[in-house]
Amino acid sequence: MTQTHNGKQKKERFHQILDEVKDPEIPVISIVEMGMVHQITVEDRTIWVEVMPTFLGCPALEMIRSSIRERLLQEPDMDEVFVEFIRDPLWSSERISPIGKEKLAGFGLATPAMDGLDQVECPYCQSSGTSLVNLFGSTACRSIYYCRSCKEPFEAMKPI
């Protein structure tokens, strides 16, 4: 029982450590806050991390893999780290945590709801007087908007 308890504690600790691994394209938010970490399995000094990719062709995936490895290998009780990108379950923009959404807004990135492409709130002034400029943005997962109220361009995560 103590062992199970220790195992659970260990898992929680590693989960917290993963919260330090940032999304390389959006350095204010962690992969945990992005809702990308599906589950972790710890066995002795080995850990398996299952990650849900945001987009299949996301070029940041290999960077995320090596950041996870590097960070976890810094732990004295960790020798082996395996990162697997899984396709089931699917990542969805709805998996972004509330804290994650706040941080994205601070970064200038709105997080519209699934059917909310046309009603996106400006992350700077909260106005709803915004318009879609381009479905596609600086990365595969973003679109570009313009706020008619504060006259600022901003980006939004594509709802998927």
Add this chain to the structure above:
Amino acid sequence: MSHEMNSLAPELLTGQQRMILVDWLTQLADDEFIIGHRDSEWLGLCPTVEEDVAFSSIAQDEVGHAVFYYELIQELEGVSADDLAFQRLAHERKNSLLVERENGDWAYTIVRHYLYDLWDQIRLDAMVESRYVPLAHGAKKMKREEYYHLIHFQHWFARLTKCGGEARERMKNAMELVEQDLDDLLDMGLYETDLFSWGILTKSSEEMRSEFYSRYEELWRDMSDLSERKLIFSKQISKGRMGQHSPALASVLENMTEVIRFDPNAQW
């Protein structure tokens, strides 16, 4: 009905099933890889800066989908995804002729991609409940991404056909050019009936093609004064799916394999 119940497990496939699955995955992978490369050729040349951004994203998505399919082949055949992408000769490629054609003008680019995406959507729909579960998972993911491509091309298609003048004339020419390659695109190779009977696809090729043609006819109808079009699939001798390509593919391959030919161990 749960497809999980009687799914085709990779390790339990017969030799014949494996061959048929790999043939299909190769068609999908090569289609996405080549159209993705053609998309990337627009970078810096698109009519607007927004389109430069859009085409880069779309190219990235399509190549990402190609990687997904190549990795499924890798799991079945043990050949690396990179080798599948870069080390095969033109006659080993199974992409349709449509995707290898040169980009041409903006109208051709839009019409080609829109019709390709309409077909791709029908293919994905036929795979989301595939008995080959890894394929079903990927199809669900890709459908969500392709949704944005479809909206984008739909907009362009409507704008360019409705605005009249030179744009409309060019769109009409583009439609006629693309139409010549539609049979080749909609051809699913030698084993298309097996794909359905083994549940790799949940729709028959006839059903998929008639769905495509009815959408195609709708498009012509929407363009009001463009004459009615009624297409019937004629399975001639399959070309792209059989590895018979136009010189355009050779030039794409030459371009995309330049690095690997120079340094086979290059990392990227």
